[in-house]
Amino acid sequence: MNFAKKIETQNLNLFYGDFHALQDVNIEIPDRSVTAIIGPSGCGKSTLLRCFNRMNDLTENIRVEGKILLDGRDIMHPETDLIFLRRNVGMVFQRPNVFDLSIYENLRFGLRIHRMLKNKDEIMAAIQNGLEHVGLWSTLRDKLKKNARTLTLEQQQRLCIARVLILKPQVVLLDEPCSALDPIATLKIEELLRVLCKEYSMVIVTHNMQQAARVSDYAGFLYLGKLIEFGQTNQVFTNPREKLTENYITGHFG
Numbered sequence: 001m002n003f004a005k006k007i008e009t010q011n012l013n014l015f016y017g018d019f020h021a022l023q024d025v026n027i028e029i030p031d032r033s034v035t036a037i038i039g040p041s042g043c044g045k046s047t048l049l050r051c052f053n054r055m056n057d058l059t060e061n062i063r064v065e066g067k068i069l070l071d072g073r074d075i076m077h078p079e080t081d082l083i084f085l086r087r088n089v090g091m092v093f094q095r096p097n098v099f100d101l102s103i104y105e106n107l108r109f110g111l112r113i114h115r116m117l118k119n120k121d122e123i124m125a126a127i128q129n130g131l132e133h134v135g136l137w138s139t140l141r142d143k144l145k146k147n148a149r150t151l152t153l154e155q156q157q158r159l160c161i162a163r164v165l166i167l168k169p170q171v172v173l174l175d176e177p178c179s180a181l182d183p184i185a186t187l188k189i190e191e192l193l194r195v196l197c198k199e200y201s202m203v204i205v206t207h208n209m210q211q212a213a214r215v216s217d218y219a220g221f222l223y224l225g226k227l228i229e230f231g232q233t234n235q236v237f238t239n240p241r242e243k244l245t246e247n248y249i250t251g252h253f254g
């Protein structure tokens with residue numbers, strides 16, 4: 001396909017013990033777009049997403065074969081700097097996992113871990129920039145000392161996205177980021193993703209097909225660990241090449 005690719009897998013296979021969870025997955029994730037990974041529960045969406053910043057390394061008894069290239073470099077290489085990789089390829093989870101700390105400390109946390117910016121003014125500028133990116137600055141600028149857990153769930157999820165963005169990643173992975181949110185908050189987060197994809201490469205896992213259709217430029221359909229189809233979202237949803245994809249998006253299973 002005709003796009004600048006940010007991530008590419010080549011014959012990616014992943015085993016949990018004897019269980020073959022990802023089978024010969026070849027996918028190209030375009031830069032500065034939203035890519036949705038769709039498919040029924042248990043098909044391997046989260047597993048695939050976690051490959052992109054090697055979060056799976058934290059799981060025991062796992063084996064990964066094949067290549068995972070970020071900007072053409074294989075991140076499976078033993079000398080990959082995992083701390084840098086996970087900063088560069090940030091992740092947002094299902095439930096907003098804000099820390100039981102102030103809004104300010106939530107945002108400063110990663111800067112501290114990664115030893116970025118020590119000067120107070122620079123830190124404040126980065127926090128402002130992060131909150132502006134997720135549309136929270138005007139609401140929260142005078143409340144930075146408030147505990148982040150007092151925010152609404154939607155605000156908390158925005159804060160989690162800001163916490164990733166403040167580390168200046170190139171890729172943002174989101175695993176069902178709206179599943180804890182109501183429909184209105186969900187739409188607002190989707191709007192935010194549409195804005196952010198002008199600057200970042202975003203990959204969202206969702207089993208909400210309407211969401212995938214609304215928010216993504218490209219979509220990949222996974223089924224039983226295999227990438228069945230990948231293409232422009234419009235094509236995948238209106239004119240799927242594979243019968244399995246058609247069955248899935250028309251609600252015949254999953």
Ligand SMILES: Nc1ncnc2c1ncn2[C@@H]1O[C@H](COP(=O)(O)OP(=O)(O)OP(=O)(O)O)[C@@H](O)[C@H]1O
Pocket residue numbers: 016019021039040041042043044045046047048059207
């Ligand atoms: N740590 C693990 N050990 C063993 N098997 C696992 C592990 N994590 C996931 N699996 C299995 O791998 C398969 C893919 O799981 P994964 O969580 O990636 O699916 P998913 O598509 O994200 O599902 P869901 O939509 O329910 O979140 C499933 O069969 C799951 O049971």
Ligand SMILES: [Mg+2]
Pocket residue numbers: 045046047
């Ligand atoms: Mg999952």
